Amino acid sequence: MLDPAGILSERVKGIEPSGIRRIFELMATMQDPINLSIGQPHYEAPAELVEAAHRAMQRGINRYTVTQGLPELNALILADVEKRCGVRPQTSLVTAGVSGGLMLAFQCLLNPGDEILLPDPGFVMYRHLATLCGAKVRYYDIYPTQEGGRFGVDLERFAELCTARTKVVLVNSPSNPTGAVLTREEIEGIAAIANRGGAEVGGTWVVSDEIYDFFTYEGEYTSLVGSAERCIQLGGYSKTYGIPGWRMGYATGPSNVLEAMKTLQQFSFVCAPAPFQQALLETIPKIDLSPYRAEYRGKRDYIAANLHPAYGLRAPEGAFYAFPQLPRTGSGAAVDSDRFMKAAIEKKLLIVPGKAFSARDTHFRVSYAADDATLARGIDALNELANQFA
Numbered sequence: 001m002l003d004p005a006g007i008l009s010e011r012v013k014g015i016e017p018s019g020i021r022r023i024f025e026l027m028a029t030m031q032d033p034i035n036l037s038i039g040q041p042h043y044e045a046p047a048e049l050v051e052a053a054h055r056a057m058q059r060g061i062n063r064y065t066v067t068q069g070l071p072e073l074n075a076l077i078l079a080d081v082e083k084r085c086g087v088r089p090q091t092s093l094v095t096a097g098v099s100g101g102l103m104l105a106f107q108c109l110l111n112p113g114d115e116i117l118l119p120d121p122g123f124v125m126y127r128h129l130a131t132l133c134g135a136k137v138r139y140y141d142i143y144p145t146q147e148g149g150r151f152g153v154d155l156e157r158f159a160e161l162c163t164a165r166t167k168v169v170l171v172n173s174p175s176n177p178t179g180a181v182l183t184r185e186e187i188e189g190i191a192a193i194a195n196r197g198g199a200e201v202g203g204t205w206v207v208s209d210e211i212y213d214f215f216t217y218e219g220e221y222t223s224l225v226g227s228a229e230r231c232i233q234l235g236g237y238s239k240t241y242g243i244p245g246w247r248m249g250y251a252t253g254p255s256n257v258l259e260a261m262k263t264l265q266q267f268s269f270v271c272a273p274a275p276f277q278q279a280l281l282e283t284i285p286k287i288d289l290s291p292y293r294a295e296y297r298g299k300r301d302y303i304a305a306n307l308h309p310a311y312g313l314r315a316p317e318g319a320f321y322a323f324p325q326l327p328r329t330g331s332g333a334a335v336d337s338d339r340f341m342k343a344a345i346e347k348k349l350l351i352v353p354g355k356a357f358s359a360r361d362t363h364f365r366v367s368y369a370a371d372d373a374t375l376a377r378g379i380d381a382l383n384e385l386a387n388q389f390a
């Protein structure tokens with residue numbers, strides 16, 4: 001971050017603005033863009049949920065709640081996690097989105113100099129929040145080992161990276177930006193490695209960002225809650241219910257860490273928004289969201305079936321992202337990322353370059369959280385680009 005007047009703290013100077021924000025700025029200047037850069041569902045929040053929020057505000061549920069969130073909502077969260085993951089975490093906390101949960105978990109677990117393992121590519125926020133704690137960031141590569149392969153975790157390599165000084169490993173399945181869902185073997189492998197790691201830092205903790213768990217299209221979703229002994233699970237409502245602006249999420253885990261997160265929430269976010277807690281409490285048991293998942297699976301299938309083979313895309317198993325590779329030019333070399341992005345923008349197509357999520361710049365993120373017409377235009381534009389560069 002630029003600071004010519006020397007005003008800013010050292011802590012914040014290590015933080016760069018998000019590469020995605022530039023795309024937002026660009027979009028504002030474009031007419032009728034084909035926007036496949038969005039990290040939120042394209043559908044509206046269910047009407048029942050919005051009505052419940054409206055009613056809650058009219059009934060005067062506008063004050064603070066207790067820091068940890070409404071007891072009935074916490075009970076619902078724990079019962080739901082137990083049903084889905086087969087294990088009941090000791091306790092839970094309603095957070096201001098998964099972002100709020102990440103901030104609290106990192107602040108409560110990481111000392112300066114502690115190592116944290118992050119996925120590469122991975123969600124932009126992790127690195128910066130870890131840097132704020134003074135942690136030493138290391139990456140585990142989740143790129144396919146061969147062209148057209150799946151994104152996933154090489155457990156042998158992961159075991160080497162997870163050292164006696166590794167305090168946290170961050171797992172994000174389904175993944176932003178790849179859409180990959182880790183297999184049961186990968187999840188259990190990671191848990192086993194973490195369970196024996198971190199001897200010099202009191203044990204390795206898994207922070208499991210499960211915000212896209214609902215958007216799993218192949219088989220059953222496996223949570224780390226079932227196998228990691230030291231696990232902070234972060235779950236969210238932003239994506240599933242189409243309410244990213246509500247800032248609602250939750251954390252579960254052992255009371256020793258969750259109590260600290262709760263205390264820090266008291267002195268930072270205070271609580272998650274009261275009327276939205278009430279609205280979710282009333283509505284979650286009544287709404288069937290499976291049609292949304294079916295719709296997104298259809299969009300995923302459409303992309304996988306129609307994207308030009310030059311992108312080497314294997315159907316992603318979850319979330320609403322695909323992470324195709326940059327196509328190769330006639331000479332066999334991958335096209336330069338900046339050149340590709342520029343050509344995409346000339347076609348009014350907004351996608352996010354891989355370097356926003358990674359040390360590498362060999363892929364790009366397509367979000368298929370868009371209406372069918374936009375998606376079709378986007379795939380046409382991408383296919384034209386593939387032919388143009390071939």
Ligand code: PMP
Nearest residue numbers: 039097098099123176236238249
């Ligand atoms: N984790 C991942 C992987 C995400 O993609 C996002 C949102 N883009 C978040 C966390 C934050 O979500 P929220 O704070 O809205 O719950």
